Amino acid sequence: DREVQLLLDEFLPDVLAVDRPYLPDEKGPGGAYPGSVRLEALYLQEHEGQNAGGLALQIDLATQKNAALRFTYLLAAFVNEEDGAYQSSADLTYAHTTLEYVLRLVGHTRHAPFDLSVSAGLSMDLLHPGSGEALDVDGRARLAPYLAVDAAFWQSGSFGLLLHAGQAIPVNLTGGSSGTSDFSALFRVDISKQVSIHAGYRIVVVRARDYHSGLSGSGGDQDYDTTLAGPMAGLEIRF
Helix, strand or coil, X not given: CHHHHHHHHHHHHHHHCECCCCCCCCCCCCCCCCCEEEEEEEEEEECCCCEEEEEEEEEEEEEECCEEEEEEEEEEEEEEEECCEEEEEEEEEEEEEEEEEEEEEECCCCCCCEEEEEEEEXXXXXXXXXXXXXXXXXXXXXXXXXXXXXXXXXXXXXXXXXXXXXXXXXXXXXXXXXXCEEEEEEEEEECCCXXXXXXXXXXXXXXXXXXCCCCCCCEEEEEEEEEEEEEEEEEEEEC
16 A cells, blocks of 8 residues: 555646746756647627627737737627528628737746746727628728727636737727726646647627727717627637
8 A cells, every 4th residue: 555655646747837948947947938829719799699600819929028919819600590591691790810929927937836927018999881781880990099908717628718808908099999908717737849739718899889980089989889799619829
């Protein structure tokens, strides 16, 4: 029994310990952070029950030990449904793009059980009405300052829960503002040093408002608010 216990004491810590070999070792002299590309497919539902399909892209490029540049892109298309049959055109397509500077505050090393980072940058939202029912929204680009927080909890080798919260600050730079809120939670498994797979849930709250002109405080009569929520799945490739 003692021999079995000794074997368990030696083996279990290695099994249960966090180990992400693609990240720098906190006990080492340093190391480079990898860049990454993340692709996702989403099935979203509007709060009024309309369905939307979505694709998401995220690219991270390390600039220094504790910082990176991040580009994200989300495209969602609301699907027409008449008499139970889906149509080929969409009532509305929505694109949400961000360019951020990411600062790693805690963790982000090979054996760290917790990661925390913050980011700041610029977001751009585009709402494009399609050929369906006329929507009271302008298709102009909506630029806004963007802030985000990311946290991750890791265990059992390289299995993690990743949380994200982002917020565009609505300002009228182009004659239209957008106060998009973006939340997600996903479970990720690293299947190799280069590839991970994940699945989770994403909520995007879109609040768009049009003005008579750029940098104007007087609003027009066009406002658009909606909430998109649904499951997502994808993979990440590191380089």
